[in-house]
Amino acid sequence: MSLIHVSSLRRRVPLHNVIGTTFGQWVLVLCLFVFLQCSGTVLWRLSGGNDEFSTTWNDSWWISYTLLIDIGTQTGLAANERPTIKIVSVVISLVGFVYCLTLLGMVVDLIREVLDDCRMRFSSVPAHGHWLILGWGDKTLLLVDELLTSIASRPQRRCGCCRRRQIVILADMPEQQMADEVKVHCLADPLLQRIGTLFFPIVRYKQGNPTDISELLRVSAPMAQDILVASTSENGNLSDLKAISALLAVAAMPNDSQVTADVWVEVCQEQSLRAMNIILPQARGIVARKLVNRIMVLRALVPSAGFVFLSMTSLKSTAKLQLLDAPPLTWGVPFREVGRFFPDAVVCGVKRPDGVTEGIIPQGGYAIEANDQLVLLARNAEHAQRCIMPIREEGVVPIGDCSGYLVDSMVKSDGQLRLGPSADGPKVVLVLGCPGDIAEILDSIDMHLASESHVHILFRTPATQREEWIQQHLKTSGRTQYARITVHQYEGESTSKWEMVKLPLDTANYALILAERVGEDESTLAVDSRNLTTAIFLKQHLASTGPEGAMTRSFTTNTTTSKDSSVVRGSRKCKMVTELLDPKSETVLAGNTGVRSQGSFMYTNARETAIYAMAVEQREVYDLFLQLSDSKCDVGYVTAAPVSHYVTGIEDVSFYEMQRRVFQSCRGILLGWRDFADRYPKLNPERKDQQIEWEDVSGCELIILRPADDSLPDVK
Numbered sequence: 001m002s003l004i005h006v007s008s009l010r011r012r013v014p015l016h017n018v019i020g021t022t023f024g025q026w027v028l029v030l031c032l033f034v035f036l037q038c039s040g041t042v043l044w045r046l047s048g049g050n051d052e053f054s055t056t057w058n059d060s061w062w063i064s065y066t067l068l069i070d071i072g073t074q075t076g077l078a079a080n081e082r083p084t085i086k087i088v089s090v091v092i093s094l095v096g097f098v099y100c101l102t103l104l105g106m107v108v109d110l111i112r113e114v115l116d117d118c119r120m121r122f123s124s125v126p127a128h129g130h131w132l133i134l135g136w137g138d139k140t141l142l143l144v145d146e147l148l149t150s151i152a153s154r155p156q157r158r159c160g161c162c163r164r165r166q167i168v169i170l171a172d173m174p175e176q177q178m179a180d181e182v183k184v185h186c187l188a189d190p191l192l193q194r195i196g197t198l199f200f201p202i203v204r205y206k207q208g209n210p211t212d213i214s215e216l217l218r219v220s221a222p223m224a225q226d227i228l229v230a231s232t233s234e235n236g237n238l239s240d241l242k243a244i245s246a247l248l249a250v251a252a253m254p255n256d257s258q259v260t261a262d263v264w265v266e267v268c269q270e271q272s273l274r275a276m277n278i279i280l281p282q283a284r285g286i287v288a289r290k291l292v293n294r295i296m297v298l299r300a301l302v303p304s305a306g307f308v309f310l311s312m313t314s315l316k317s318t319a320k321l322q323l324l325d326a327p328p329l330t331w332g333v334p335f336r337e338v339g340r341f342f343p344d345a346v347v348c349g350v351k352r353p354d355g356v357t358e359g360i361i362p363q364g365g366y367a368i369e370a371n372d373q374l375v376l377l378a379r380n381a382e383h384a385q386r387c388i389m390p391i392r393e394e395g396v397v398p399i400g401d402c403s404g405y406l407v408d409s410m411v412k413s414d415g416q417l418r419l420g421p422s423a424d425g426p427k428v429v430l431v432l433g434c435p436g437d438i439a440e441i442l443d444s445i446d447m448h449l450a451s452e453s454h455v456h457i458l459f460r461t462p463a464t465q466r467e468e469w470i471q472q473h474l475k476t477s478g479r480t481q482y483a484r485i486t487v488h489q490y491e492g493e494s495t496s497k498w499e500m501v502k503l504p505l506d507t508a509n510y511a512l513i514l515a516e517r518v519g520e521d522e523s524t525l526a527v528d529s530r531n532l533t534t535a536i537f538l539k540q541h542l543a544s545t546g547p548e549g550a551m552t553r554s555f556t557t558n559t560t561t562s563k564d565s566s567v568v569r570g571s572r573k574c575k576m577v578t579e580l581l582d583p584k585s586e587t588v589l590a591g592n593t594g595v596r597s598q599g600s601f602m603y604t605n606a607r608e609t610a611i612y613a614m615a616v617e618q619r620e621v622y623d624l625f626l627q628l629s630d631s632k633c634d635v636g637y638v639t640a641a642p643v644s645h646y647v648t649g650i651e652d653v654s655f656y657e658m659q660r661r662v663f664q665s666c667r668g669i670l671l672g673w674r675d676f677a678d679r680y681p682k683l684n685p686e687r688k689d690q691q692i693e694w695e696d697v698s699g700c701e702l703i704i705l706r707p708a709d710d711s712l713p714d715v716k
Contacts, residue, residue, distance in 0.1 A: 026106070029106065036099060037065060040095075041057070041060045042060075044088060067092040068092060071097045074090060123218065124206075124217075125204050125219045127220045127223060128223045129165060129225045130165060130167065130220070130223070130224050131147055131167045131228060132219060132221055133167065134250075135171055136169070137230060138582070138605060139231065140169070140171075141583055142609035144182055147613060148167070148186065148202065151165060165225075166202060166204060167203045168219050169203065169204070170216070171207070185583065210229075210249065216253065217253075221259055222260070225261055225262070227259065227261045227262070227264070228264050229243045229264070230266045231268050237268075237269070239267075239268050243266070243267055244279065247283060250263060250283075262282070264283070264286065266285075266288055266608070266612050268287070269287070273287070288609075289604075290440060291608075291611055291626070291629050292607045292608050295310060295607065296577060298444075299577050301445070301448050301510060302423055303575065303600070304420060305419050305638040308683065310607070311683055313607055313610045319671075319683035320377070320378065320379070321375070321376075322377070322378050323618075323621055324374045324376055325373055326371075326372045327385075329341060329389065331369065332367050334366065335347075335362050335367075335368065343386065344386050344684075345384050347376055348375045348377055348671070349375040351373040351374075351620075352371075352373075359634060359636055361667055361669060363667070379684070408645075410637055410708075414451045415483055416484060418450075420640035421641070423449060426452040427454075428453070428507045428508050428510075429449070429511070430503050430508045432459065432511070432513045432514065432534050434457060435516045438514070439469055439473030442485065442487060446482040446484055449485055450484060452484070454486050455487050456508075458490045458499065459516065460493055462491060463489040466489055490503065494530070497537050500537060500538060500541050505542055510576075510577075511542075511574055511575070511577070513531050515527045515531055524581040527581055531579060531580060532580075539598050542574050580604070583603075583605070583606060586601075586603050589601060611625075636705050640704070643694055643696065643702055646658060650693065654688065654691050655685055655690075656689055658670055658692075667707055668704040668707070669705040671705055672702075674702075
């Protein structure tokens, strides 16, 4: 019966209700004390007591209590006490000591929980003029990285102890977890580690709901200089809804705590911009995904042009877009000569104060004015500001006749925007993966390819659903089909070798491997793993197809090729670009040459965040970049041209001399060049006056910023 009774009692009071809750633990400790007190009382009475205390129950209860709560009570016993008394005293004292430690530990934990709860509920982050980031997503670490890089690039005071601008993050996430993730992410950059160890913390964290007005007040939202709401790579509608919810809280701040900061909201869909402007007119929306899609397409179709935009979008690159007020040394200097005043930069054009919009590249005879802003390509602001009087070269005669140089038209008769020789003629493009914005990606491909080109799409999404997306997109723009491309769709798993054979691998010129989440809860690392597997399998297929199965191979800018480029020139090339999302993937690929050799990789989340940070930090530069990256804007186009258009035979020509030839032939600005034997194009070279050997049959191409109007230059 006793076992049955114990079993039924256990069913009525489960064990986890006792030791698994705070209340149950305190009850258990209290019961344990009663048990120890009673046991000590019985032991003392059985021991017979001593001369000072009798063996009555009252005295035994008291001596048991004092021995339990004070381990020093046993030291009051005389040295000649009976051994039984000594042993009982030591046992009770040791058990009581352990019990008291347990009780004190529970009290400390309780006090700590109360204090942590008070800190979470009532604490605030006092700050002024800071960046305030609302929410935590898969782009937050990248955004913090860009902002920390911006902070590190700014000059310090001579003492090095000035308080820098802070970054405050408000997210529904434990503060320690946010701090740990930021710390781990910054381990790869010693510069970011160094600025994080200053006396004043650079990044501060607050756990709370970004849509709660009281939480916004606790992170000093009214005192912030910029409020940032970044999107995630999840479903576009869900990401935009989260951003708009945070924007509603900012707009509903009390009258005495109105937000005067610049509010920057990254959205995935352009229709969300209208709702955002109605909620908070001062907010500025950014659709970075659309820009990144075009850069990714250019990275495949015209690699040199795509590389230029990649360099412009990151604060860490060596060729960033800069705006500089015209130094007094350049006032009155003709535009064709002002480039030599900046040895560490490339002067790309002039932004005039009168708002002239026909382009940033003026005629060669235009005299620089005091109110002008120069558009430069430089490593950083310090390099852009270095302006010196150039040394006049002896014996250099300006070239007046440009008839011997070939200038290709950018807009073809069929409407193609031709930015480089790699896009000449009909092409075959493979697309593996079908994200929700596939129709916009096809728009960019259609813009830059010639007529009779074909695009083949392979992914597990049903072809009928993909066709519905495309037709809806075409209908909104008043079209029924694309102008120059024909789209073919296939259903299948992109990581399956057997499904890949459905694609025309033997005639493919370009391959785009796009990222798409199969499920809402799929991580970015899982998406990247699938894309890398697809890239490896696709390259193996491309290397094994074609005439005799040996001469065809995948061309990639991530593989350092040597002098065997002549062999590759005679075979078919297929340019591969793989989209990756997670920042950890970039770290892994940086130390793995074997994986990097599988093609070019586009870290779209990082690029979107870089564009977002550019808009926040350098608004005028962002507006200019927006115009340059727009295929329908008349500011200018980044193009590529064969070096044979400007060189005959073998010539020794400096960068300045080549730049002069380019400007006089098409009024374009030479930004750099691309040697296919090197890993990456060379932008803004260091020693621009150094003679370089050029060969017209080398296959190198020049990277040129050309005006949109294709007008003849003024060479007078």
